[in-house]
Amino acid sequence: MNLETLNKEQKEAVMTTDGALLILAGAGSGKTRVLTTRIAYLIEEKQVSPHNILAITFTNKAAREMKERVSNLIGSMAQSIQISTFHAFGLKIVRENYDILGYDKNFVILDSEDSLTVIKRIMKEMNLDPKAYHPNAIKNKISSSKNELISPERYEQFAAGDFEKVVLEVYRRYQKTLKHNNSLDFDDLLVLPIELFRKHKDVLEHYQDHYQYVLIDEYQDTNEAQYILSKMISSKYKNICVVGDPDQSIYSWRGANYRNILNFETDYKNAKTILLEQNYRSTKTILDAANSVIKNNQGRKEKNLWSSKGEGDKISYYRAYDERDEAFYIIREIKQLLKKGVKEQDIAVLYRTNAQSHIFEEEFLKANLPFKIVGSIGFYSRKEIKDLMAYLRLIHNPKDNVSLMRIINVPKRGIGLKSIQNLIEKADRENISMYEAIDGGKEQSFKNVIEDLKKVSENVTLTELVDKILDSTGYKQELESEKSLEADIRLENLEEFKSITRAFEEAYGVISLEDFLLETSLVSDVEEYNNDPNRISLMTIHSVKGLEFDYVFVTGLEEGIFPHFNSLMDSGGLEEERRLCYVAITRAREKLYLLNARKRMLFGKDQVNPGSRFLSEIDTSLLDINTKEEPEAKIDKKDVLHDQDMNYEVGEYVYHDIFGMGRVVEIKGDLMSIAFKIGIKKLMKNHKSIHKVEE
DNA sequence: GAGTTATGTTTTTTT
DNA sequence: AACATAACTC
Numbered sequence: 001m002n003l004e005t006l007n008k009e010q011k012e013a014v015m016t017t018d019g020a021l022l023i024l025a026g027a028g029s030g031k032t033r034v035l036t037t038r039i040a041y042l043i044e045e046k047q048v049s050p051h052n053i054l055a056i057t058f059t060n061k062a063a064r065e066m067k068e069r070v071s072n073l074i075g076s077m078a079q080s081i082q083i084s085t086f087h088a089f090g091l092k093i094v095r096e097n098y099d100i101l102g103y104d105k106n107f108v109i110l111d112s113e114d115s116l117t118v119i120k121r122i123m124k125e126m127n128l129d130p131k132a133y134h135p136n137a138i139k140n141k142i143s144s145s146k147n148e149l150i151s152p153e154r155y156e157q158f159a160a161g162d163f164e165k166v167v168l169e170v171y172r173r174y175q176k177t178l179k180h181n182n183s184l185d186f187d188d189l190l191v192l193p194i195e196l197f198r199k200h201k202d203v204l205e206h207y208q209d210h211y212q213y214v215l216i217d218e219y220q221d222t223n224e225a226q227y228i229l230s231k232m233i234s235s236k237y238k239n240i241c242v243v244g245d246p247d248q249s250i251y252s253w254r255g256a257n258y259r260n261i262l263n264f265e266t267d268y269k270n271a272k273t274i275l276l277e278q279n280y281r282s283t284k285t286i287l288d289a290a291n292s293v294i295k296n297n298q299g300r301k302e303k304n305l306w307s308s309k310g311e312g313d314k315i316s317y318y319r320a321y322d323e324r325d326e327a328f329y330i331i332r333e334i335k336q337l338l339k340k341g342v343k344e345q346d347i348a349v350l351y352r353t354n355a356q357s358h359i360f361e362e363e364f365l366k367a368n369l370p371f372k373i374v375g376s377i378g379f380y381s382r383k384e385i386k387d388l389m390a391y392l393r394l395i396h397n398p399k400d401n402v403s404l405m406r407i408i409n410v411p412k413r414g415i416g417l418k419s420i421q422n423l424i425e426k427a428d429r430e431n432i433s434m435y436e437a438i439d440g441g442k443e444q445s446f447k448n449v450i451e452d453l454k455k456v457s458e459n460v461t462l463t464e465l466v467d468k469i470l471d472s473t474g475y476k477q478e479l480e481s482e483k484s485l486e487a488d489i490r491l492e493n494l495e496e497f498k499s500i501t502r503a504f505e506e507a508y509g510v511i512s513l514e515d516f517l518l519e520t521s522l523v524s525d526v527e528e529y530n531n532d533p534n535r536i537s538l539m540t541i542h543s544v545k546g547l548e549f550d551y552v553f554v555t556g557l558e559e560g561i562f563p564h565f566n567s568l569m570d571s572g573g574l575e576e577e578r579r580l581c582y583v584a585i586t587r588a589r590e591k592l593y594l595l596n597a598r599k600r601m602l603f604g605k606d607q608v609n610p611g612s613r614f615l616s617e618i619d620t621s622l623l624d625i626n627t628k629e630e631p632e633a634k635i636d637k638k639d640v641l642h643d644q645d646m647n648y649e650v651g652e653y654v655y656h657d658i659f660g661m662g663r664v665v666e667i668k669g670d671l672m673s674i675a676f677k678i679g680i681k682k683l684m685k686n687h688k689s690i691h692k693v694e695e
Numbered sequence: 696g697a698g699t700t701a702t703g704t705t706t707t708t709t710t
Numbered sequence: 711a712a713c714a715t716a717a718c719t720c
Contacts, residue, residue, distance in 0.1 A: 059710075087710045112709085130715090131703090186710050253708065353707055358711090375709080409696095416696045522710065542708045564707055580708080603705070604711045 001044050006030075006037065013274045014038045017046055017213070020268035021241040022261070026305040027290070027586035028281025028548065031243055035215060036066060038241070039081065040073040042213055050080035054211035054233065057085055058218040060523055062546050066217075082211065086226050087522050090189035093196065095518065097203060101192055106397045106514060107182045109521035113381060114402050115139055115174075115185050121405075122173045133166050141167045142174060146187035147223045147255035149194065181433070182399040186522075190225035197232050208236035218546070219244035219264070223255030240268065246301060247294050250542060250580050252572070262301070279305050279586075281548055283312025286592050289618045290585040296617050297575045314624040315592045319611065322599040323356070323556075327363040329626075330553050333593065334369060334536065337551055344370055346550040348537040350584050352562040356555065360538055372532070374539035380520065384479075384490040385497055389517075391469045395454050396513050398435040401427070405434070411478040414442050449473055462516055463501045470494060541584045552588035554581075557596040558609035581614045594623075648672060 003011050013023050013034045025031035039055060042048040057063045063084050071078035082089065091109070098105055110118070119142070120135050145155055145167075152172045159168040178185060184192065197204035214234040216222070219242035222230065234240035242264060249258035265271045279287055287307045294300070316333070320326035334347060349360055349371075357373055364371045379385060387410055390403035397403075409415045419441065427437040438447045449472055457465050470476040476494070479487040504511045504519070511519075537549070556562050562581065567573030585592060594615065599608050648654065648667060654674060667673075 085710065189710080250708075254710080355706055412697080414696065418696080540708065562707095566707065577707095601711075 001041060003037070003041075006034070007278060009274050009276050009278075010034050010037075013276070014041050016241075016272055016274070017042055017048075018239055020238060020264070020271035022219075022264045022268075022271055022273045023241065023243040023276060024261075024273065024303070025243050025245055025276040026279060026303060027245065027248065027583070028279040029276035029305070030278075030280055031217075031276065032066065032069065032546075034276070035217060035243060036069040036073060039070050039215070043074055043077060048213055050077045052210065052212040053081045053215070054089070054213070055081060055083040055215040056089060056217065056230070057083070058221055059543075059546070060085060060088070062217065063088070065546075085522065086222075086229065087186060087189045090193050090229070091518060091522065093193040093207070094184065094189060097196055100200060100203070101196055102179070103184075104182045104397070104399070107184060108393045108397050108400050108403070108517060109189075110178070110183050110185045110402060111381070111521070112139075112186065113386075115143075117406075118177055118402060119170060119174060122170050122177065125173070126169065128166065128170075133163065137163075138167050138170050142171045143185075143187050144255050145171065146185075146191050147225050149191065149225055149228065177401075180399070181401050182397055183402065187225075190229060194225060194228055194232065204232060205236065207233055212237045212239060214240045216240070216242045217244070218248075220246050220249040220258040220261040221251040221254075221256040222260050223251075223257060225255075227257070227260045238268075247297075247303075247579055248545065248583050250545065250576060250583060252576055275303070277304050277306060279307045280309075281589050282307055282586060283309050283590065285312050285314060285622050286585060286588050289315055289592065289622050290582050292619055292622075293578060293585065293614050293617045294582040297578055298571075313591045315594060315618070315622050316626060317594045317615070317623045318626045320595060320597045323359050323597045323601065324363065326555055326595050326597045327359050329595065330360070330555070330593070331363060331367045331369060333553075334551075335367075342551065343534070344536045345533045347553075348539065348544060348547070348549040348551070348587065349553045349555060350539060350541050350544055350587070351555045352541060352564060352580075353556075354540060356561075357538055360555075364536070364538075370532075370535045371538055372535040374537050375543040379493070379496070380523065382490075382493055384475075384493055387475065388466065388469065388494065388497060389520075391450075391453070391473065392465075392513060393517060394435070394450060395457055395465075395469075396517055398450075399433040401434045407473075408443065408446055411474050413446055415446065419443060457513060461501075461505060462511055462513065463498050463505060465513070466494075466498055466501055541580050544587055545583050548587050548589055550588070550590040551593070552584070552591075553593040553595060554584045555595045556600075557594055557612035557615050558600065559612055560602075560607070560609050561596075561600070562612055562614070578614065581612075594618075 003014060006014065007030075010030055010033070013021070014037045017038070023031070023034065025034070035055070039053060042053060043050055055066060057066055067078060067081075067083045070081065070083070082092075084092070094101060094103070094107075098107060116135060116139055119139050120130065123130060123133065123135060123138070141164075152168060152175060155164075155168050155171060159165050178188070197207070211233055214230060216230055221244070230240065230242075242261065244261045246258045246261055249256060249261075252258075260267075265273060282290070284307045287305060291305065295302075318326075318329050320329055330349060337347065338344070351357060351360075354375075361371070361373065380389065387407055390400075390406040393400050393403040394407065405420060408420065423434045423437050423443065426432075427434045430437065435447065435450070438444060453465070453469060453472065456468050460468065476491070479491050479494075500520075501511075501516065504516060508515070537544075537547075541554075560568070563574055563577035567577045596609070596611055596615070599606055601607070
């Protein structure tokens with residue numbers, strides 16, 4: 001096997017196959033290459049059976065890519081390696097042990113939207129005011145408890161406050177409801193395997209013997225449950241290799257604890273650590289910018305990431321007038337790049353929040369630029385697709401009350417809240433599912449339709465079943481008669497859904513409803529089934545982790561957007577935003593563009609945001625600043641701290657700590673319009689202050 | 696029970 | 711601005 005193209009550290013990381021190994025891999029240091037080569041090395045040089053290897057990634061996309069790359073190295077043997085996300089791996093274990101865990105074989109998986117629905121319903125049942133107790137907050141609390149392996153029983157021991165007491169009771173009922181519906185949520189996919197392993201040592205040992213070599217990618221983003229799970233699986237053979245970069249830990253809100261990676265050496269005795277510090281991806285300029293940003297984080301392990309590439313272009317910074325101008329600028333730049341022969345797939349536009357994608361979508365469409373939105377509102381979370389999935393799930397698992405309630409009156413069957421309430425009560429009283437509780441009334445005809453479909457499902461392919469559902473429920477007909485653009489899009493999406501089921505059928509031969517439902521339950525994106533490569537990628541920074549592009553536009557670099565408002569309060573949050581910024585910058589190979597807007601529509605209102613503090617952390621010598629000469633910002637006198645002297649006059653020069661030097665061009669009551677020159681040079685602590693200057 | 700209007704809320708990020 | 715929920719008619 002040829003390892004000559006690897007550098008010394010990479011080679012060592014590949015060849016250190018036994019024992020605990022920590023690979024601290026800086027951004028762009030060839031981490032995936034090392035991982036895939038290592039897997040190939042295990043199989044080809046160390047004669048490890050592909051069946052005995054478990055490789056865990058963080059996203060489906062990463063898993064797919066790793067599989068493909070290993071496949072390129074060793075061919076079809078790659079198919080036998082368990083390469084998946086933690087959640088998919090957990091699902092596999094649950095599927096193989098559902099009976100011990102006390103579930104029926106036909107369990108279904110709820111996505112977060114479904115979970116929220118369940119929680120809302122429980123809260124209603126408990127007469128809780130959703131304004132006093134935010135359903136989402138409760139859901140997050142329950143989810144993080146589960147990820148920290150805190151059961152309701154344990155939660156009870158420290159639930160002291162009012163809110164916590166509420167959470168406790170909702171948590172209890174939520175767990176009961178899920179079990180009763182024969183359904184699991186995402187978190188259960190981690191919690192249940194651990195429970196299983198704790199109670200059944202023999203089962204654990206079976207999996208330990210099965211997965212003798214364990215590799216975990218993005219280890220800095222593991223949460224407690226994932227940490228425990230990895231530890232359990234690998235504790236017999238102790239061949240665990242983890243890869244990560246503490247500076248790229250961006251999932252603390254999901255319970256990720258980057259101490260897991262910092263503690264690895266004390267945690268696993270005799271662990272070996274290898275540092276990958278040579279960056280093969282980015283130009284020196286880009287790397288300098290990334291380093292100068294991340295070094296502002298306290299208490300991090302200093303590392304010495306260096307690039308073998310040349311200086312490259314300067315980083316373009318553009319401060320746009322508003323979010324539309326920001327989009328225009330990007331479009332102009334992209335058109336020039338395309339003219340120069342750059343391929344669409346080598347360009348990415350990144351943003352902090354999904355909400356920002358709207359304007360890009362709109363303007364890219366108008367400008368005729370081919371793009372794809374990666375992640376975001378996934379295909380499977382569209383209403384019509386969720387409806388259809390609910391039909392499929394109910395057919396598969398009649399205990400699934402969540403799905404039943406979703407579709408019992410879709411399309412309209414004249415079944416209202418009252419009837420549903422009756423069903424809930426009856427089901428509760430007799431301890432049966434709502435579906436079973438249906439006996440007569442308008443609901444009966446719904447039940448008949450489902451019963452009929454259930455029979456049909458035994459004899460037809462999945463795609464035919466979908467057709468039959470859309471037909472016999474009247475779903476398709478309702479949309480067709482609507483004759484609106486929206487309905488047409490929904491119909492198109494349903495057609496698209498059928499092309500997915502067809503693709504599944506081609507790939508697997510005949511696919512059962514069960515396999516299909518579980519296969520798709522962890523995927524939010526349809527991406528993998530129709531990925532037209534010739535497109536510009538638009539995505540959040542979270543989704544871009546692990547990817548790289550020649551040309552990267554990082555947008556919305558404004559205080560409040562990036563770093564996000566919700567993180568401004570605590571230093572931990574801010575540091576995570578900074579790591580996010582580090583991730584964004586290090587995605588770029590050739591050229592980086594940084595953008596922000598002076599004015600941006602937020603919650604329906606215009607807001608003026610100062611430039612992001614992260615910008616000021618980059619040395620201006622790395623930047624090529626392009627800002628319109630006469631940008632105007634409206635400043636509300638009431639909103640700024642300023643000199644005692646309130647009497648500003650048109651034509652006066654002022655200094656704003658964010659926007660820098662400017663000239664007052666108009667005063668209307670408390671609103672002052674100020675034309676600023678370029679304003680990113682000096683960002684100061686006190687963000688909201690202006691004062692007069694002599695000129 | 697369904698449809699319309701008024702009111703309030705949301706947006707951080709994902710499996 | 712877009713969306714969800716609540717309140718209000720028919």
